[in-house]
Amino acid sequence: MSDIAILANTAVAVLAIVVLIVRFRVNPVISLVLGSLYLGLVTRLGLDETVSTITGGFGDIMAEVGLLIAFGVLMGAILKEMGAIEQLVNHLLRLFGPKRLPYSMSLTIGTLLQSIYLDVLLVISAPLARTAARRIEPLGTPRMAAALAIGLECGIVLMVPGVGTLALAALLGVPLGTMLLWGFVLIVPTILVSVAIMTFLFRVGFWNPARDEAADAEPADVAGEPAAERVPQAVAAVAAEAGDPAGAGSGPAAPGPVRTAGGPATPDEVPAGAAGGPPLVVRFAPLIVALLMIASGAIAEAAGWENAMLGFVSDPVVALLTGLVGTVLVGRFAVGRQRVEAAIANGFRESGQILILTAVGGSLAAVVSAGGLGDILSDYFTADTFAPLLLVWVIAAVLHIAVGSVTISAITAAGILAPVAPSLGIDPVLIALAAGTGSLFAVHVTSNTFWLLQSLLGQTTRGTLKTCTVGVSIASVVGILLLMPLSLLF
Structure with a gap:
């Protein structure tokens, strides 16, 4: 098959x-499998190899990140x-004060809390952000809404163990420790600069409370009932009607109603967050230790240290399993x-939906690679560090505009570009971060x-377009502008 035919059929499949x-x-799972089937049947794979390539790609990704995703989601469920x-959030408010809360909360969500399923994390944190917004007036609502959106979305694809980050690392063959370190280096300034830009825009008149905030918005708590336990089912219905099919939004799939797991507390149970429980640092200690274990492997590799025990300890599966066991023990106490x-x-x-979507992304990547697209794309790339990264960014951006899903667009872009990564002459971690x-x-x-942001933070659609669409788009541009000079270090 000619190069033009392969390119045309790939475009048709996408x-x-x-x-x-x-x-x-x-x-999205069914759609990705159907697209993979079509692409395999019309390219060089034909009838014989299409199904085996799809299942092989599915299995390869599951082998890479299946346990990691499951361990991360389980830790997040227990932390919740x-x-x-x-x-x-209460600790951040006391430590940094109301004025700096948008920065500290966005950074914390983007870096530390990515093991928690995105929609669950948003539903829990939004009422707290809304309460805090009243303490940082004026412009409390837009500042907190933009900070939440930026932190949530950046963390998915730039920070381990975000679902998109794990998938990108697996598809492009990036060691997870390397992805963690360089993702952290990129995400911190990206979030800080983006939140600062949005704060400046709001202060010069970008926000109009009369038109951008919902007049009939409910307060964060009504009659003592947390908003996090009242709104998820209604919000999910609104999102479904608005064109977010089965979770084709920022996360892999829209969850069902978010609820407090378990029945009435038994005598040995302490209400979540109650005084007398373990301090904050103890609750997060297992997750922090797991991330440090993973990072130690990347540091050892960069320093040229070779040690079998260190290699075992820094293995992501061992590290996240250690974190999960520790979180279970802390949770029981x-x-x-x-x-x-x-909670488990x-x-x-929750992890079942995430695992399947990530794995079928691997199926598409395998079919794209076997179909010969990588050989064709390699002719359009050069060893120049800047141009390939910009092209990767554009491909992922176009896919996201079309699909509307951060995770799916990142996985699809990585799948298309994975075959050409070795010929670029740049480190695959840069391609992963650019995507x-x-x-x-x-x-x-x-x-x-x-x-979810519109309903939970009392915004109109017009206001949400400003805080979410504009805010996260600015983070996207800031991220690639920071990544290009960062790539010169490789």
Whole structure:
């Protein structure tokens, strides 16, 4: 088959995936598999190898990140049940004060809390942000909304163990420790600069409370009932009606109603976040230790240290398993065995959706690679560091505008570019980060995050376009502008 035919059929496959998801609201998993089947059948794979390539790509990605995603989601579910997020936000408020809370909260969400499923994290943190917004007036609502959006979305694709980050690292063969270190180096200034830009824009008149804030918005708490336990089901319905099919928004799939796991507390159970439980640092200690274990491997590799024990300890599976075991033990002490087991069961339900979507992204990548697209694309790239990264960013950005999903666009862009990565002459971690930043561009009305932010923070659609769409797009541009000079260090 000619090069032009392969390019044309790849474009048709990607377009078909977009149309199935956006227009016909077909589940993203089914859409990606159908697109992979079409591409395999019409390119050089033919009938014999198409299915085996799809299943092989699925299995390869599961082998790379399956356990990592599961361990990360389970840790997040237990942290949620312990009330660790509420306690953390209150601590940030006391430590940094109301004026700096948008920066500290956005950084914390983008770096430390990515093990928690995105929609769950947003539903928990938004009422706390809304309460804090009243303390940093004027412009409290837009500042906190933009900070939440930027931190949530950047963390998905730039910070381990974000779902998109794990998938990008696996597809492009990037060691997870390397992805963690360089993702951290990029995400911190990206979040700080982006939040600062949005704060400046709001202060010079970009925000109009009369038109951008919902007049009939409910307060963060009504009659003592946390907003996090009242709104998720209604918001999910709104998001579905708005064109976010089965989670084609920022996360892999829209979860069901977010609820507090478990039944009534038994005598040995302490209410989440109650006084007398373990301090904040203890609740997060297992997760922090796991991330440090992973990072130690990348540091050892950069320093040229070779040690079998260090290699074992820094293995991501060992590190995250250690973090999970530690979180379970802390959780049992904080809220009791029954609630921890209920949180784990809920985490297994959430991780199933994430695992399948990530794996079928690997199927598409395998078909693209076997179909010969990588050989064709390599002719359009040079060894120049800047041009390839910009092209990677543009591909991911265009896919995100079309699909409306940060995760899907990042995975698809990485799948298309993975075959050509070895010929670029640049480190694959740069390609992964460029795809991640590009996939952030133009979060809009097909994103579940968009509608959750609108409802939970009392914004109009016009206001959410400013805080979410503009805010995260600025982060996308800032990210690639920071990445290009950063790439000169490689």
